[in-house]
Amino acid sequence: MQTILVINAGSSSLKCTLFRTGQLQEKSIYRFKFSNLLLKPHLSIVDENGLDRVTKQPDFASVPKTERHHAALDLVLSWLNTHASQFKLTAFGHRIVHGGRQFNAPQILSKSDIAHLKELIPLAPLHQPYNLLLIDCCKKLAPNLPQIACFDTMFHHTQTDLERHYALPRQYTEAGIQRYGFHGLSYEYITHQLGQITHKACHIKTVICHLGAGSSMCAISQGKSIASSMGFTAVDGLPMGTRCGNIDPGVILYLQRHYNLDCDALEHLIYSESGWLGVSGESSDMLSLKRSQST
Structure with a gap:
C-alpha cells in the first residue's frame, strides 16, 4: 500500500x-x-x-x-x-x-x-x-x-492589493515588502471542515482564530481569505507566546536609539522575549499562567 x-x-x-x-x-x-x-x-x-x-x-x-x-x-x-x-x-x-x-x-x-x-x-x-x-x-x-x-502563506494569495500592500514607496512593495499572512493551512482546513458541516459555510463571512504559541485571526468570505492579522512576518498581529504582535514602529526606533539595541537584539526581543512571556515575566504558556493566577 x-x-x-x-x-x-x-x-x-x-x-x-x-x-x-x-x-x-x-x-x-x-x-x-x-x-x-x-x-x-x-x-x-x-x-x-x-x-x-x-x-x-x-x-x-x-x-x-x-x-x-x-x-x-x-x-x-x-x-x-x-x-x-x-x-x-x-x-x-x-x-x-x-x-x-x-x-x-x-x-x-x-x-x-x-x-x-x-x-x-x-x-x-x-x-x-x-x-x-x-x-x-x-x-x-x-x-x-x-x-x-x-x-502557510498560499491561502492568503486571494487577498486584494488593497489589503496586502503597505503605505510604502512603490519600489519596496515591488521588491516584495507586503502583507503575506500566515497559518493558512490551518485556516484552509477549518474552512473545509465548516463546509462539511453545512454547505452554507461557503457563502457566509467568517472570522477564524488560530490560537496557540503563535496566534492570528483571518477574515474569510466565500471560502477565501480577505484579511489576516499577520503581515510581512509572523510576528505581527495578536500577542503570542513570546512574540509581541502588533506594535508601533516608532517603538522599535525608540528601542534602537535609546537602548542601543541592534538588529539581532531587536529580533530576539520581539520574537523570543515578548508576548505573554514578556508581559508576565514568568512563562509563555497560557495554561501555566492560568494555574499560577489561581494559586
Whole structure:
C-alpha cells in the first residue's frame, strides 16, 4: 500500500503523520509527535484507531541540539521500517511557513525552490529554518523520494492589493515588502471542515482564530481569505507566546536609539522575549499562567 509521510517541524517539536494515498479521502495510519526536542524529548505514536503504540523518552543526550530533528526523523523512519514494512513510502509532504510571492500552490521542490525558500528565513526565523532542516534530512535519509511543500502563506494569495500592500514607496512593495499572512493551512482546513458541516459555510463571512504559541485571526468570505492579522512576518498581529504582535514602529526606533539595541537584539526581543512571556515575566504558556493566577 502506497503512503506519504507528512512532516511539520517546529523549533523544538516534530510532528509526522503517515497517510494512505490513492483513495478518495486520505486516511492517517500513524501519527508521530516529538515534543521538547531540545531539552528532554518525548515521543508518542498513535495508530489510526487512536490507540497509543509508543510513549517514551528517546535518549538524545549525546545528540547535539542542531541534529536532534534529524535524529527524530531517522527514528520515525526506522520505526516504520520495523513495524510497518507493508506500507510503501512514496513521498514526503512538508508544511513550510513562508512561501513568499513565488509559491501560491503545493510544489514539488527543486534545488532552486529550496534556495529561494532559504532567502525567506529572515521573515520567519522561528520556523523556516526548521522546515528547511527537515527537507534536508529527508533528502539524506531517502534521496530518491519526491518532497512536496505546502505553504502557510498560499491561502492568503486571494487577498486584494488593497489589503496586502503597505503605505510604502512603490519600489519596496515591488521588491516584495507586503502583507503575506500566515497559518493558512490551518485556516484552509477549518474552512473545509465548516463546509462539511453545512454547505452554507461557503457563502457566509467568517472570522477564524488560530490560537496557540503563535496566534492570528483571518477574515474569510466565500471560502477565501480577505484579511489576516499577520503581515510581512509572523510576528505581527495578536500577542503570542513570546512574540509581541502588533506594535508601533516608532517603538522599535525608540528601542534602537535609546537602548542601543541592534538588529539581532531587536529580533530576539520581539520574537523570543515578548508576548505573554514578556508581559508576565514568568512563562509563555497560557495554561501555566492560568494555574499560577489561581494559586
